[in-house]
Amino acid sequence: MAEQSETLQTVGEAIKPVVPRKHIPHIIKSLYGLTVESCKEFDSYDDQNYHVVVTDQSENPYINHPAPDGYVLKILNKMQSKNPLLVEGQNEILKHVEKKGLPVPKLVKNLKGENMSLEKIYHSENMSDSTPYDFYFVRLVTFIPGETFYGKPVQPRTVYNIGKFLGRLHNALEGFHHRVFDTYKYLWNLTEFEHIRNFLVGVKDDKRRTLMNEIIDTFTAEVVPKYDKLTKGMIHGDVNESNIIVHAVPEQNSPTKASRVYDVSALIDFNDVVLSYTAFDVAICIAYMSIQCEDFDQRDVGGHVLAGYLSVRSLNETERDVMKVCVCARVAQSLIMGAYTYHMDPSNTYVLNTAARGWPLVSLLWETPKHELDARWKKIIEEYEDL
Missing domain, CATH: 3.30.200.20 (Phosphorylase Kinase; domain 1)
Structure with missing residues (x-):
């Protein structure tokens, strides 16, 4: 090994x-x-x-x-x-x-x-x-036929369904063990987030570099010391729009494509699986769904993902408390590595997919007070519970 x-x-x-x-x-x-x-x-x-x-x-x-x-x-x-x-x-x-x-x-x-x-x-x-x-x-x-969620409209009920599927996945992963993951370290695991600072060479703008360093410092100070209170387990590690195969939900469909609701047909690409903290997988999902969201306030995406997830699996108080920082950390991780990879290989424009919407999103989330974001998410979760 x-x-x-x-x-x-x-x-x-x-x-x-x-x-x-x-x-x-x-x-x-x-x-x-x-x-x-x-x-x-x-x-x-x-x-x-x-x-x-x-x-x-x-x-x-x-x-x-x-x-x-x-x-x-x-x-x-x-x-x-x-x-x-x-x-x-x-x-x-x-x-x-x-x-x-x-x-x-x-x-x-x-x-x-x-x-x-x-x-x-x-x-x-x-x-x-x-x-x-x-x-x-x-x-x-x-090959699993069907369309990925990439480019599809992000509707509240769709991301609820994606959060629910993620909860089912975590339930299915309970009890899995393979000795390689006991010691395996992977740069894209948020536990290695501090190392991402070494790749900031690709981020040319000084203000953006400052923001990235601030997010890294905050994660190190506020999340790392709480690892013992987070649920440890295997995670997919890359629940993004390109790895989710979806199908339209007929009974919830709107005549317009922009309002179409989707559910998960399959999840692909398990190359980023790692033993980590399940809350990180939820944060990763929220991060990517928020980046893609254009049809409602991006800050509300987390509430819908969490509502779906919580319908099949619980999160403890600490996991809910660190979620904002973890979401911002994943967006930052993707932005830094995308900029670095492009810096090394300008022909790989795929790695810039996150950049156009990711930079405004991470600024928006970071500038939104935690209590305000938590309140928005809590209200959305309670609305689903009342249905």
């Missing part, structure tokens, strides 16, 4: 796999015995993910009938590829959640009957002894 010092990305380190698309059909054929008909790359921060649709012919004894909707080929980043036990742990949590009845991608075995394999992947289309290469873990999961 990788040493602790190897599990945190360092400043200046490029960890995203370099994989020419030309190699994807070969990878699928040689590892999984399937023939690619089409291949589409998904946007991502640190990994490479591809939606591959294949023919109905299979040379894989573990795949009798290839999935008509295709698969997702996941090539893990350089940091996670150093840690085979971590990849095993991620696989086990997927299987655990699936057994609990929650809709998540299913692992697909390769020709050797394995759920993952470490592969030598060349960085250019020409493969020779002089071509640069690296080793990355590769796995295949089923």
Whole structure:
């Protein structure tokens, strides 16, 4: 297993796999015995993910009938590829959640009957002894058809439904244990938020840098000392609009698309799972739903997410008390890492998705007094309880 010092990305380190698309059909054929008909790359921060649709012919004894909707080929980043036990742990949590009845991608075995394999992947289309290469873990999961929540209207009842699903996920994760997560450290875990200060090089504006430092200082002073009062458990770690597959709710639909209500069909991408504090997952969800919200006051999103979550699972007084700072911390984390990643690789404009709405949001939330935000959220939660 990788040493602790190897599990945190360092400043200046490029960890995203370099994989020419030309190699994807070969990878699928040689590892999984399937023939690619089409291949589409998904946007991502640190990994490479591809939606591959294949023919109905299979040379894989573990795949009798290839999935008509295709698969997702996941090539893990350089940091996670150093840690085979971590990849095993991620696989086990997927299987655990699936057994609990929650809709998540299913692992697909390769020709050797394995759920993952470490592969030598060349960085250019020409493969020779002089071509640069690296080793990355590769796995295949089923593609879940449907639309992500990205770009969909954020209505109060929709984020209530998302909060409720998150509560169900946390209930399903209770009792799960894999030894890798006992010591695994991950930069995107809010417990490592102090380390994010090292990546501020990408934030050029002085006022924004000052705000980021203030949020980091406040989190360190007000949240870290209360860890012993927070509920510890496995979390998804990245409940954002691109990882939530949704469907429209017919009985709650409006004639206008902008007022449409959605519910969760599935949750995808478990590459950020980590042993942490469940309240952080709630804060992450609130952060991303607030960023996307355009149809009502962004400060009220947290109330609707919390109402849904609390309908199936409780939060203690301390968890409610630190929620504002944790939400701001996640927005700050995303803004800092987005700016840093773009600073390192200007071609990766995907990492700036949070920036346009994230900067105004974090300022709005940070400037709103905690008692006012708590009061707004409490009022919304009580309104749901009265229904």
